Amino acid sequence: MRSGAIGAALVVVLASGPLQAQQVFKSDLGDIRVDTVVSGLSHPWALAFLPDGRILVTERPGRMRVATRDGKLSPPLEGVPKLLAQNQGGLLDVILDRDFAQNRTIYFCYSDPVDGGAQTSLARARLEPGETQLSNVQRIFRQEGPPSRGLHFGCRIAQARDGNLFLTTGDHFAYRDLAQSLDNHLGKIIRIAPDGSVPKDNPFVGRAGAKPEIWSYGHRNSQGALIHPVTGKLWMHEHGPQGGDEINIPEPGKNYGWPVIGYGVNYGGAKIHESTHKPDMEQPIRQWTPVIAPSGFTIYTGDLFPQWKGNAFIGGLRTQILVRLELDGETVTREERLLRQLGQRIRDVRTGPDGALWLVTDDSNGKILRLSPAK
Numbered sequence: 276m277r278s279g280a281i282g283a284a285l286v287v288v289l290a291s292g293p294l295q296a297q298q299v300f301k302s303d304l305g306d307i308r309v310d311t312v313v314s315g316l317s318h319p320w321a322l323a324f325l326p327d328g329r330i331l332v333t334e335r336p337g338r339m340r341v342a343t344r345d346g347k348l349s350p351p352l353e354g355v356p357k358l359l360a361q362n363q364g365g366l367l368d369v370i371l372d373r374d375f376a377q378n379r380t381i382y383f384c385y386s387d388p389v390d391g392g393a394q395t396s397l398a399r400a401r402l403e404p405g406e407t408q409l410s411n412v413q414r415i416f417r418q419e420g421p422p423s424r425g426l427h428f429g430c431r432i433a434q435a436r437d438g439n440l441f442l443t444t445g446d447h448f449a450y451r452d453l454a455q456s457l458d459n460h461l462g463k464i465i466r467i468a469p470d471g472s473v474p475k476d477n478p479f480v481g482r483a484g485a486k487p488e489i490w491s492y493g494h495r496n497s498q499g500a501l502i503h504p505v506t507g508k509l510w511m512h513e514h515g516p517q518g519g520d521e522i523n524i525p526e527p528g529k530n531y532g533w534p535v536i537g538y539g540v541n542y543g544g545a546k547i548h549e550s551t552h553k554p555d556m557e558q559p560i561r562q563w564t565p566v567i568a569p570s571g572f573t574i575y576t577g578d579l580f581p582q583w584k585g586n587a588f589i590g591g592l593r594t595q596i597l598v599r600l601e602l603d604g605e606t607v608t609r610e611e612r613l614l615r616q617l618g619q620r621i622r623d624v625r626t627g628p629d630g631a632l633w634l635v636t637d638d639s640n641g642k643i644l645r646l647s648p649a650k
Contacts, residue, residue, distance in 0.1 A: 299649045302599070303611050304582040306649035313342045316641035321368045322625045322633055326376050331402070332635065332643065333383065335365035341406045342643055344629075354400065354409030358385040359393035362425030368432045372399075372469065379403070380469070384430040384442060387414070392422030395430050395444045395460075399469065415471030416442060416488065420459030423447035431500035431572075436507050439474055440467055441490065443497035443511060451534045451547075454493050457485035462533060464497075464511065464525050466490040478528030491525035493556065495533045499572030499589060512572060512589060515539040516547060518564035522587075523557065524605060532556040538564050561600070561607045568593035570637075571623035577630030579647055590621030592637060597621055619644075 298309045318335040325331060330342040337360050338351040358366055364386030372380035379401050387396035397416040400409040427445030434440050446454045446462035454462025457479060465488045466477055479485035490509075497513040512522045519539030523531050536556050537548045552558065563569075571590035575583045587600040587607075595618055601609040614621070622637035632646040 298617065300614055300616065302613055305580070307613065308647050308649040309614070309617065310645045310647070311642050312344065312346050312645050313348055313643040314640060315348075316340075316635070316643070317639055318365070318637055319622065319635040319641040319643070320366065320637075321370075321623050322635055322643070323369045323371050323381070324625070324628050324633075325371070325406075328628055329406075330633070330643065331369055331371070331381070333366045333369050334641070335367070336360045337366045337385075339366065339369065339383070339409075349406060352402075352406065352408055354412055356385070356398065356412060356414070357388060359388045359425075361386070361393070364393050364423065364425050364428055367428065367430035370432050370434060373434055373438060375402075381409075382432050382434070382440060382469075384432055386423070386425075386428050386430075387417055389422050392424045392447075393428070394418040394420075394422055395428045395442070397432065397440070397442050397465075397467075399471075413471075415469075416465060416467055418444050418460040418465075419486065420453055420461040421447060421450050424449070427496040429494075429497045431498055431511070433500040433502050433509060433511075434469075435502055435509070438469055440469060441465065441500060441509050442467070443494070443500050443513075445496035446494070446533070448496075451495070454495065454533050455530070455535065457482070457489060457492065460486055460488065462494045462496075463488075463492045464490040464494060464509070476527075490527055491529050491531060493531040493533045493535070494523075494525075498570040501572045501574060504574055504576050505585075510572065510574075510587075512569045514568060515562070515564070515566055516541050517544070518566060520563040520566045520569055521559035522561040522607070523559050526557070530556050531559075538562050539566070560605055566593065567591040567596065567598060569598075571621060571625070571634070573624045573626045573632070575626050575632065577626050577632075579630035580632075588624045588632060590624045590634065592620045592622065595620055597624065597634070 323331040341349040369383040386393035395418045400412040426448035429443035429445035442465040500511040519537040597613040599611040619636040634644040
């Protein structure tokens with residue numbers, strides 16, 4: 276498997292009107308225009324598109340706003356619950372319910388304060404018309420296990436075709452061995468119904484000593500999750516330590532190995548894993564050593580880039596890149612690394628209803644970026 280050419284900047288021009296700087300970058304399949312739509316956000320974490328094309332965006336310190344395509348940004352919405360905005364914690368992912376047009380329901384996850392730190396919690400709420408406030412806010416899941424002091428919350432949400440919700444949770448950094456234990460929610464994929472109840476077909480329902488919300492286990496810290504638009508399966512990626520970032524397609528009840536197996540080492544080079552393979556533990560479909568520090572995940576389904584149909588896109592934090600993956604079913608056949616000269620930590624990646632790719636950058640002056648073909 277070879278990597279494509281790294282995307283290089285060709286030119287920088289100034290846009291007239293509300294859009295800010297435009298940049299053009301090379302890719303193997305055609306040049307890309309990057310428009311800055313919104314700037315001045317404080318560590319934005321996630322995007323969700325409203326039916327009219329406006330954008331719901333979260334900021335890690337605890338704000339949720341609405342942005343327009345022409346760069347206008349609303350004041351923070353009222354109704355966001357109290358949270359712990361510390362280190363990696365805060366207000367994180369947000370998605371719209373599949374029936375949002377009828378019920379105006381959204382789901383969001385955040386670091387929920389508890390004694391000794393915070394847990395990953397998932398809430399549902401109604402986004403009132405006018406988009407100034409959330410109402411009927413209900414916490415429908417809170418992680419159980421030792422709390423985090425600010426690291427490894429996971430916190431990506433995906434809603435399956437049957438309406439059930441998947442939530443990624445992290446191992447809280449200090450408790451990696453608990454990812455192998457079923458009596459807690461650390462380092463797990465969680466599956467619940469939209470009201471917070473446990474689906475009867477979850478793999479550990481009725482098993483003594485196991486949390487019934489668990490879908491899969493042995494995960495480290497996942498900040499990317501999606502439902503594949505063709506197969507309907509859950510795909511996710513997770514951070515390794517020094518080496519061993521992974522893409523997995525979690526199956527019910529299966530063990531994805533952390534920290535027993537993996538491809539990385541601890542910070543400083545100490546050994547973590549017993550090996551890279553072990554019976555009854557699943558292998559990733561892709562791993563990166565050195566790491567890319569993945570966050571955000573989409574399978575491109577738009578029409579603006581027909582050559583990218585069915586490709587996966589993942590943001591890189593530490594590497595400050597956008598990764599494009601060509602897929603053959605569940606096999607990665609080729610990788611291209613884009614936007615390196617942008618010099619931004621890419622936190623979220625979404626396919627917009629306009630067919631563009633949309634990104635947010637993780638920075639104290641965070642931005643919403645729109646990618647379209649360069650003319």
